[in-house]
Amino acid sequence: xxxxxxxxxxxQCGYCTPGYIISVKALLDxxxxxxxxDIEEAVxxxxxxxxxxxxxxxxxxxxxxxxxxxxxxxGQS
Amino acid sequence: xxxxxxxxxxxxxxxxxxVERVIGKGVYGIDLMLKDQLHGAILRSQYAHAKxxxxxxxxxxxxxxxxxxxxxxxxPERALRPQLYRPPYSRARQSSLHGRPGxxxxxxIAGHRQAGAQKIKVVYEPLPVAHRSGRSDQAGCTDLxxxxxxxxxxxxxxxx
Numbered sequence: 133x134x135x136x137x138x139x140x141x142x143x144q145c146g147y148c149t150p151g152y153i154i155s156v157k158a159l160l161d162x163x164x165x166x167x168x169x170d171i172e173e174a175v176x177x178x179x180x181x182x183x184x185x186x187x188x189x190x191x192x193x194x195x196x197x198x199x200x201x202x203x204x205x206x207g208q209s
Numbered sequence: 210x211x212x213x214x215x216x217x218x219x220x221x222x223x224x225x226x227x228v229e230r231v232i233g234k235g236v237y238g239i240d241l242m243l244k245d246q247l248h249g250a251i252l253r254s255q256y257a258h259a260k261x262x263x264x265x266x267x268x269x270x271x272x273x274x275x276x277x278x279x280x281x282x283x284x285p286e287r288a289l290r291p292q293l294y295r296p297p298y299s300r301a302r303q304s305s306l307h308g309r310p311g312x313x314x315x316x317x318i319a320g321h322r323q324a325g326a327q328k329i330k331v332v333y334e335p336l337p338v339a340h341r342s343g344r345s346d347q348a349g350c351t352d353l354x355x356x357x358x359x360x361x362x363x364x365x366x367x368x369x
Contacts, residue, residue, distance in 0.1 A: 138227035146230025153231060 133157065133195040142191035144182035151178045156192050164200050166192065247276055250326040259333040269328040278329065 133156060137143050142152075152175060159166055159174035166174070171192050180188060229235050266278040 134228075134231035137231050138224050141224070143224065143227050143230045146226070146235045147237060149230045149235075150233040153233075 133160065133191075133199075136195035136198060137188075137191045140187050140191040140194055142183060142187040148178055148180045148182075152180070152188060156195065159192070160196055160199055164196065164203065166196055252326040252329050252331070254331075254333065256333050256335050257338040258336040260336060262332040262334050263330075264332075265330040268330065269326070272328060 134153060137149060137153070143149050155175050155178055159170065163170060168189070171189055175188065175192075226235070264280055264282075266280065269275060269278050
């Protein structure tokens with residue numbers, strides 16, 4: 133998930149990033165395939181003044197996709 | 210210059226410092242501790258839109274270790290600028306946005322600075338609140354809408 137933030141450009145100054153990481157971890161523990169609404173709700177308590185949020189949403193989708201792929205490759209659903 | 214000599218231009222370098230930031234190891238100004246440094250705390254408005262009726266800093270100034278309590282009254286030449294783009298200290302009489310710095314104080318001991326800021330007594334007169342931009346004129350916030358427009362004009366002038 134943290135690599136996904138780096139790879140999508142969701143990290144700029146980075147001040148808000150640890151908070152996002154924790155919120156997204158909680159989200160992805162709850163659901164493996166979050167909708168756009170799930171994501172918006174999950175990070176509604178986090179403020180980022182650099183990115184404009186789009187990159188962060190991209191990072192969350194990427195992290196969820198990667199988690200699902202890893203889960204499948206390990207025989208989990 | 211031959212194209213082969215360009216090593217940076219045209220490449221797509223990896224994000225530098227990304228790992229530190231995503232694992233919470235980033236170092237920011239607030240992390241720096243120098244000998245005898247002063248610490249500041251900002252007392253923010255508890256209202257989204259309110260008139261500041263009065264400010265009493267006397268109790269805060271009495272706390273040992275407090276070096277200064279700074280309000281708009283200390284910088285009257287700055288306090289009348291539109292505050293959306295370059296917040297001055299505090300508006301002399303109004304705070305318009307929730308979380309806008311109302312006042313600032315400094316003290317020698319970091320752990321106690323916020324407690325000291327709470328000693329500043331501010332009396333507010335709450336005013337109607339615009340929850341979304343563009344609706345400020347509908348919520349009885351004509352004053353807020355006017356100042357938003359003024360700030361935009363101010364910003365445009367600065368850019369041109």
